[in-house]
Amino acid sequence: LAKTTQPISMDSYEGQEVNITCSHNNIATNDYITWYQQFPSQGPRFIIQGYKTKVTNEVASLFIPADRKSSTLSLPRVSLSDTAVYYCLVGDGGADDKIIFGKGTRLHILP
Amino acid sequence: ETGVTQSPTHLIKTRGQQVTLRCSSQSGHNTVSWYQQALGQGPQFIFQYYREEENGRGNFPPRFSGLQFPNYSSELNVNALELDDSALYLCASSVRGGMGNEQFFGPGTRLTVL
Numbered sequence: 001l002a003k004t005t006q007p008i009s010m011d012s013y014e015g016q017e018v019n020i021t022c023s024h025n026n027i028a029t030n031d032y033i034t035w036y037q038q039f040p041s042q043g044p045r046f047i048i049q050g051y052k053t054k055v056t057n058e059v060a061s062l063f064i065p066a067d068r069k070s071s072t073l074s075l076p077r078v079s080l081s082d083t084a085v086y087y088c089l090v091g092d093g094g095a096d097d098k099i100i101f102g103k104g105t106r107l108h109i110l111p
Numbered sequence: 112e113t114g115v116t117q118s119p120t121h122l123i124k125t126r127g128q129q130v131t132l133r134c135s136s137q138s139g140h141n142t143v144s145w146y147q148q149a150l151g152q153g154p155q156f157i158f159q160y161y162r163e164e165e166n167g168r169g170n171f172p173p174r175f176s177g178l179q180f181p182n183y184s185s186e187l188n189v190n191a192l193e194l195d196d197s198a199l200y201l202c203a204s205s206v207r208g209g210m211g212n213e214q215f216f217g218p219g220t221r222l223t224v225l
Contacts, residue, residue: 034213041199041219041221042218042219043115043201043203043216043217043218043219044154044201044203044214044216045216046213046214046215049213085153087153099144099146099156099203099214100156101146101153101154101155101156102153103152103153104153
């Protein structure tokens with residue numbers, strides 16, 4: 001199982017772009033990279049998923065370099081409501097894939 | 112299309128008791144996973160069910176057990192409750208064979224063991 005490493009916490013200001021990087025040196029060929037967002041006392045919410053290069057949706061962008069050993073979640077123009085814990089996971093979703101959450105990155109947006 | 116629901120929202124039990132938590136999967140999803148999340152920690156994988164059979168288990172003792180029903184809803188049972196079992200229990204549904212590990216989480220059940 002590929003292990004992920006993320007910064008424990010980050011602070012930013014409203015209107016800024018925030019980039020959270022995740023390291024996954026042992027990522028397997030079939031693994032996808034998935035990011036979740038979690039607010040206090042709520043279940044995690046899927047943000048974005050990718051395999052290589054760049055993926056963009058209405059919420060975020062995900063940048064994955066060619067070696068896939070890391071990925072960067074980019075949140076454009078954050079607001080106070082983006083204050084949450086962000087988790088990076090890798091896996092292939094197959095029959096024996098156990099979803100492993102680390103401690104995530106606690107993002108605090110300041111006014 | 113309804114999302115993942117869990118019941119009850121909150122629950123208080125005493126040490127040694129047994130508890131059953133329930134989860135209804137998102138429509139069309141055939142796989143359900145359960146997680147335990149202690150305060151300030153990431154969710155810890157308990158086990159996963161697919162086609163009514165346990166398919167993968169995390170580092171949890173046998174007193175944590177589960178069921179998945181033909182309609183893909185699920186139960187988590189915990190026997191002989193301990194104080195350390197106090198946590199948020201999350202259920203997530205997904206589609207086996209889907210891309211990567213996109214899971215849809217319910218709001219969780221907050222269990223307090225006194």
